Amino acid sequence: MRFAPLIKAHWPLLVWCAFGIVVVAIKAHLDNSARKYPDVAVRVGADVYFIPRDMIDGEGFRVDLMRFAGCWDAREGGVLPAARFLADCGTTQSVRLDLAAKDLGPDAEIGLRGKRLAIMFWPDYTPPGEHLPQLVEAWSGRGDWAQRKVVLRADWMLFRVETPASPWVHLLAAEPTTGDVAALENVYAGRCYRPERASDAGITCTFVLRIGPKAAIEYELGPDEMMSFVPIRDGLMAKTAAWRRSTTLAADVY
16 A cells, blocks of 8 residues: 555556557557458449558558548458547548559659659548539629530540639539539539639649549649640559449458
8 A cells, every 4th residue: 555645645646657558559459450461442332442551641540540440441340440530531531642653654753754643642532612602603704704604525525614714624424414513513623723814824733533423533733734634544543443443352362
């Protein structure tokens, strides 16, 4: 009992020390679990995307919390699934990653000048809420969009909705059958900003590339990279197609 007064006097410190030990132990467990795989398995409906680990920003509190809740890698059960409400585990969950230019092919590497391409992987993509009202207005030709044109950019495989009255150019993967929000949301493919409204000089675009029934990747190209859009897009399509497997074919890795 001679230690009782000492424990009583220092119990807050002891509690914090015990808590720290538990946190370190959980962190070590999560890191060891992650090292078992060379990739991160992201389940999207009937598909699983196996994204190479070296492409993913897999560090930080957000990722640790998702691992703790069991929603970072489909093969990991996590420590406390009830923590999902605290983590970014919903349908809007995104994965930040970047690809080496050389992995997209020689033409893409030249266009990117060897830089890595930052990408956002969306398991269940939804266009930004603030973009859709502008797109609805543009498609219907209201306001500043009264003189809008819909131009097929064949090499891009995209339709451009543009007008000299606005610096914004909306991108569509196909012509919608109607002009309502749902129809436009289904074909939304990003948008561009061009400081010179009469030309594409200085244009910067954010592209949304659909790579599955729900999944999409989002990336941005600046003025110096736009000329290489096609090889970059083709390289991304080939790369992401290699990640995707059906849950049936992926069953052997669980």
